[in-house]
Amino acid sequence: MADEKSAAAEKTKTLDFIRTIIEEDLNTGKHRKIHTRFPPEPNGYLHIGHAKSICLNFGVAQEYGGLCNLRYDDTNPTKEEQEYVDAIKDNVRWLGFDWKDREYFASDYYERLNDFAEQLIQKGKAYVCDLSPEEIRSYRGTLTESGRNSPYRDRSPEENLDLFRRMRAGEYQDGSRTLRAKIDMASGNLNMRDPVIYRIMRATHHRTEDTWCIYPMYDYAHPVSDSLEGITHSLCTLEFEDHRPLYDWFLEELDIFRSRQIEFARLNLSYTVMSKRKLLSLVEKGVVDGWDDPRMPAISGLRRRGYSPEAIRDFCDRIGLAKRESLVDIALLEHCLREDLNQTSPRVMAVLRPLRVKITDFPEDKIEWLEAENNPEDPSAGSRRIPFTREIFIERTDFMEDPPKKYFRLSPGSEVRLKHAYYITCTNIVRDTETGEITELRCTHDPESRGGWTKDGRRVKGTLHWVSAAHAVPAEIRLYDHLFTREDPLDLEEGEDFLESLNPDSLEVLTGCLLEPELEKAHPFDRFQFLRHGYFCADKDSTPDKPIFNRTVTLRDTWAKIEKKQS
RNA sequence: UGGGGUGUAGCCAAGCGGAAAGGCAGCGGACUUUGGAUCCGCUAUUCGGAGGUUCGAAUCCUCCCACCCCAGCCA
Numbered sequence: 001m002a003d004e005k006s007a008a009a010e011k012t013k014t015l016d017f018i019r020t021i022i023e024e025d026l027n028t029g030k031h032r033k034i035h036t037r038f039p040p041e042p043n044g045y046l047h048i049g050h051a052k053s054i055c056l057n058f059g060v061a062q063e064y065g066g067l068c069n070l071r072y073d074d075t076n077p078t079k080e081e082q083e084y085v086d087a088i089k090d091n092v093r094w095l096g097f098d099w100k101d102r103e104y105f106a107s108d109y110y111e112r113l114n115d116f117a118e119q120l121i122q123k124g125k126a127y128v129c130d131l132s133p134e135e136i137r138s139y140r141g142t143l144t145e146s147g148r149n150s151p152y153r154d155r156s157p158e159e160n161l162d163l164f165r166r167m168r169a170g171e172y173q174d175g176s177r178t179l180r181a182k183i184d185m186a187s188g189n190l191n192m193r194d195p196v197i198y199r200i201m202r203a204t205h206h207r208t209e210d211t212w213c214i215y216p217m218y219d220y221a222h223p224v225s226d227s228l229e230g231i232t233h234s235l236c237t238l239e240f241e242d243h244r245p246l247y248d249w250f251l252e253e254l255d256i257f258r259s260r261q262i263e264f265a266r267l268n269l270s271y272t273v274m275s276k277r278k279l280l281s282l283v284e285k286g287v288v289d290g291w292d293d294p295r296m297p298a299i300s301g302l303r304r305r306g307y308s309p310e311a312i313r314d315f316c317d318r319i320g321l322a323k324r325e326s327l328v329d330i331a332l333l334e335h336c337l338r339e340d341l342n343q344t345s346p347r348v349m350a351v352l353r354p355l356r357v358k359i360t361d362f363p364e365d366k367i368e369w370l371e372a373e374n375n376p377e378d379p380s381a382g383s384r385r386i387p388f389t390r391e392i393f394i395e396r397t398d399f400m401e402d403p404p405k406k407y408f409r410l411s412p413g414s415e416v417r418l419k420h421a422y423y424i425t426c427t428n429i430v431r432d433t434e435t436g437e438i439t440e441l442r443c444t445h446d447p448e449s450r451g452g453w454t455k456d457g458r459r460v461k462g463t464l465h466w467v468s469a470a471h472a473v474p475a476e477i478r479l480y481d482h483l484f485t486r487e488d489p490l491d492l493e494e495g496e497d498f499l500e501s502l503n504p505d506s507l508e509v510l511t512g513c514l515l516e517p518e519l520e521k522a523h524p525f526d527r528f529q530f531l532r533h534g535y536f537c538a539d540k541d542s543t544p545d546k547p548i549f550n551r552t553v554t555l556r557d558t559w560a561k562i563e564k565k566q567s
Numbered sequence: 568u569g570g571g572g573u574g575u576a577g578c579c580a581a582g583c584g585g586a587a588a589g590g591c592a593g594c595g596g597a598c599u600u601u602g603g604a605u606c607c608g609c610u611a612u613u614c615g616g617a618g619g620u621u622c623g624a625a626u627c628c629u630c631c632c633a634c635c636c637c638a639g640c641c642a
Contacts, residue, residue: 014581014588041642076641133640142638144569178640188570190638199640218642242571242637263572265635270578318590320580322573325635329578332591342604377604408602417600452600463600487578532601559602 016321018056018262022064022233031232034066038092038099039222039236041073042084042206044276045291046091046299048312048333049267055316056264057235058097069229070099074107075221077205085206091299096309104229106221107207113216113224114168116254117179117198121160125253126197127153128163129180136178139185140193147185147193167200170213174200181220183249191246195219223247226259234259237266238323267319268327271482272297273489273498287502288483292540294550295483295506305480306527306537306552311340327488334553341527341535341552346374346381349419349465350530350549351514352477354393356440356469359424362390367470370451372420375529386516388421391469393514395532398464399441401429406562408462410441416462419531423449423460465531472514475547477536479508513549520544527552 015023025031036057040050061068070092074080092099106113120126129152131139141147155163164179166172179198187193197220202213223246226234234247241263251258268274273282274297282288282296291298294305302312315336319328368388375381394410403411410416415425428442448454452463483489486501519528522538530536534554542548 016580039642043642073642079641136640137638140638142569146569147638175640180640190570192570193638196640201640215640217640222642238572239636240642244571265573318579320590322580324573324580326579329591332579335591338603347601347603376601406602419600460600462602465601529601529603532603534603555601555603557602562602 017323018233018235018264018321019060019063021262022060025232026064034061034064034232035069035230036061036066036233036235037069037071037104037226037229037231039071039073039225040088041076041079042081042088043076043079044084044280046088047274047276047279048269048297048299048302048315049274050091051095051299051312052267052316052319053235053237054092054095054097055313056321058099059317060233060235066232067102068097068099069102069104069231071104071225071229072106073218073222073225074105074205074207075216075218077203077208077215078201080206082206087300094303094309095299095312104225105207106216106225107205109221109225109228110208110212110216112228113221116224116256117164117216117220118161120181120197120253121164121179122157123253124157124182126179126181127155127160128167129153129178129194129196130176131178133175136196140190141185143190146187149185150180150194153182153194164198167198167214168212170202172200174202174213176200179214181246181249183246189242189245191219191243192249195246219243219246220250223250223259223261224254224256226261227251227254227257230257231259234261236261236263238263238325263323264321265323265325268325268488269297269333270327270330270487271484271489271503272330273484278498282483285499287499294478294480303525304537304540305550306341306525306535307337308340308344308527311337314340330482337553338535338556341529343377344375345527345529345535347372347376347531348518348528349386349467349516350475350477350519350533350536351393351395351465351467351472352510352530352533353396354467354472354512354514355396355399355438357392357394357424357466358440358442359390359392359422359445360427360442361444364390366390367468370420384518386420386518387468387471388418389468389470392418392466393469393472394418394441394464394466398462399426399438401438404563404566406566409464410443410462414462415446415460416464417449417452417460418466419463420452421450421466422446422452423454423458463532465533467514467516471517473517473520473547475513475515475519475549477510477513477549477551478539479510479551481506481508515547515549519547519549522547522549529555 038057058068129150139148178196180194183192185193198214244261247261292300292304315333369385372386373383398409422445424443424445426443430440432439483506484501485503489498489501524538524540526538535552536549539548
C-alpha cells in the first residue's frame, strides 16, 4: 500500500531534459559535482525571464549538491555600468539565492583571455584582419551564399602575434582591425565564418577602466570563462544554439576544460513584453514610472507590486523547461502568487469606494472593540481588535437599490453581516437633493449577532467589510492591471507598433480610500490581504502621513463572473 | 538542395514501441463569518499531415506542412 503510494508519487515526478542530462552525467561519472553559472550582462535590469534562468541555474546546483556562480558577462564597456551590477546583485539575493564568494566578472579574465588568444594565433587558428566592418560584412556572404576569405587570412603567426600585441598597445584606430578565428568561410553556420573575437574599442570599462583598448567578444569570452570556472553545464537560451559549434571549437582548440552548453526556451508571458529593449522604451517614453513600476515584469517592479520571492520561484518551478517556444499564461503567475499570499498575508479591511452607513440603533458615543482573526489560514497569526461605532463606511458596490438575482449584499430591507461585527438591515437611503446620488445609508443592527453570528442559526449569506468612520485612515490605492490588452503584444499586424496594444486602464489611482487603523503602522513593501478585494502591498513611497498601497492581484471573483454572464 | 531548432487540449508540459501524467484556465457541485480559501467531479478515442514498418506507434522510417532563430567589430 505504502509502496504503491510512493511508486505513484515517483511516477508523477518527471525530470526536464536538462536535469535528465545532469543526472546522466552524474551517474556515468562524467562529473562528480555539477557547476552552473548565471551570466547576466550588466547593461540593464533583470526581469522575470531572468528569474527563470536564475531559478534554473541556482536551483539545479542546489538540487544536485553543486555550485552556481554569479558571473557578469561584461565584455562590452560601451553598454555596461556599475549601477546594473549592483541592481542585479540585489535582485538575485532578493529572489533567495546565494553565490557565496563566487561573484565573477568576464573582465577578471581579460589577461588570460588575451593569453589564450595568443595561443590561437600561434596555432594558426586566429589572425588579425584589416577589413573594415562593412567589408567584413560583405565578405561574410549571406544566408544562402558562402563567404569569401579575408585577404589577411594567411598572415603568418609571427605577423599576427605582432599585430595583435600592437592592437592591445593602442597603435591602431578603433575599428581598424580585429582578431578573427580562422574557421570556415563556407560554413552554413554564419557564426563559423571566421568570427571576430577581439575588437579595438577605446571605452572606459566600469571595472578595468582604461587599461584595455581591445575587448573580447561574447562568443569567445563566454566559453573560456565557463571553462576557467569549471562550469559543467552552461545553460542559455535557444538563440545561442547556432553558437554552440563555436563554443565547442574554442574549448577544443585551446584544449581546456570542456563545459557543455545546453539551450532552453526563454520565458514569454502573456499580456506583457520581455525584451530589455522594449521594456526600456516603455520607461523612456514615460509609459511607466520606471523599471520598478509595479506593472513592469522587471524583478524590481514585481517586488514593488507586492510579489513574493516564493511565488516567483514556485512559478519558475511550474512553467516547465523545454526547447519549444512558448507563451505562458500570466494567470499561472497570478495563481502562484495567490497561493503564497493566501497563506502568508494578514487580513485587513479597507474600503476603496466608501459609502457612509449610520447604524441608527447603535449608541452614539460607543466604541466597541471587536476581535478579528488575522489569517484564517494561519492560526499562529493571531488576532487584533478593531473598533466598531455608530458610523461606518462600506463599499459602494456592496449596496444596490434594485439588486439582480443572486446578489446577496446589502439592499433595502435585506440583512447582511458586517465581518467580525453585527448583522445589519438597511432601512433608509439618504440622497443628495440635487443629484439624487446616494450619500448615506441608514441601518439597524441585531445586538444578538455580535461577532457575526446568532444563536438561532439564521442564514445570512452576504458578508461585507467595513471601517469605522471615526477611526478610518485615508489612503491612496493604486489598482494595476495587465500592461497590454493583447495576449502577445508582439503578434503585430503589418505596420503596427507594439505600443498600440497598451492597456489604457493598466493603472487606476483611487484617493480617499479608507483603511482600518491597523494599516497606519504598515511599512513599505508590507503585504496584506484587503478582505474581499485582493492582495495589496505598501508602496515604497508610502508613509504614515500619506499611506499608498498597490494592488498586487485581486482575489478570484466568482461574483464578477456571474455578473458578466448575466449581462 | 544555406545552417540550426520546434510541433501532444485554450496555455504550459510529461511520455523515449504496449497502448495519452500533472499544473493553469474553463465548466459543474459541496462547504464557507472573505461570492476568498478548501474539497469533489468533468474536459485529447488522440499526439502538425500523409504514407510505411510492427501483433501493437505520440514514440521507429520516409515524404510533406507550419512556426522560431542566424548575415553586430551586441549579448
